[in-house]
Amino acid sequence: MINTIIFDLGAVLIDWNPHYMYRTIFPNEQEMKDFLANVCTSDWNEEQDAGRSLAEGTELLVQQFPQHEANIRAFYGRWTEMLGDAFEGTVQIFKELNESGKYKIYALTNWSAETFPRAQAKFDFLNWFDGIVVSGTEKMRKPAPEFYQILLDRYDVNPTESLFIDDNYRNILAAEKMGINCIHFTSPEQLRQELTAQNLL
Template identity: 35%
Template sequence: MIKNVVFDIGNVLINFKPFEFLRERFADEAVVQAVYSTIFESKEWPELDRGTITEEQATENFCRYCSEYEEEIRKVMREWHSMLTPIEATVDIFKELKQKGYKIYVLSNYHMKAFESTYNNNEFFKLADGMVVSHRINMLKPEPEIYDFLLKEYSLNAQETLFIDDTLANVEGANKAGIETIFFKSAEALREKLKGLKLL
């Protein structure tokens, strides 16, 4: 029987659509592609999630890698948190599950500054019974250790725990830890699956 529901954040509870964000700011597709690659496909990006580098350090590295677009890179790094807006239909599910008496947790790869902004701007996070955020513990999904940390930190039984994530590797990592999972595709599909499991 499921007693605990664990949500990923990015593209499950909160929008993260960097291409849309970049195209709203730069008309030149070459700029969009170059800046996207330099920032969001960098080796620094997951290290920001892991908490082993600061945004300031990463920004300097990005500008060094792609000096011709330094101005654009700095603009993006100043403003990218603004794309982190709530996915209201999933937030509604989060709240409904809490109201039904399930314990609600968050397990996410997330940068320190971005998480602070996201948490402070979205009251619903305060309903969570616990949160494991990558930068705080220097671990990343889908590393096995992060799932073990979640279970031990909150004394959760894996077989009573359901994890929802939009990245297949992260879902598979949770499965290996014995946790039940739903591969997130949309809020509507999630609601149907939860109804099928008699959780909603």
């Protein structure tokens, strides 16, 4: 029986997208996409999520791509402009689960320890969680099994009695290997359907 719900945050509850900011810098959409695919890549950003400082990550990239210095520095210098709104459909589901009183609800997120406070300042619902485990603080990230284990140990969670919700299938597979029940998130509507089908909502 499920007694614990674990949410991912980005792309599940919170809309974060570098395109929002970089569209104000690049006049051409393809140029922007090329820059994000080859310079400020997802892999590079994930190293900051795993605990590398924003300053170190930025300087490493500036050394590699000095011709893009201004645009690289904009990534964290103007990071707040990448932060969109909450996905209200998912927030409503979170609210209903929380108010039911049936579950402990946690967040397990790949997020830089330096930028996460900016999200906390914007989204009140981040205060609803019984606990949040942030990769940048722990110096490790999904899909490392040790990162999931931190949450399980810290909050005394039985994996077989928990449900993990994440948009990244890589992270879902890692959780399933640890015996955690999972829903691969694609939309608030799909999440509501699956939770209802499992009699959790």
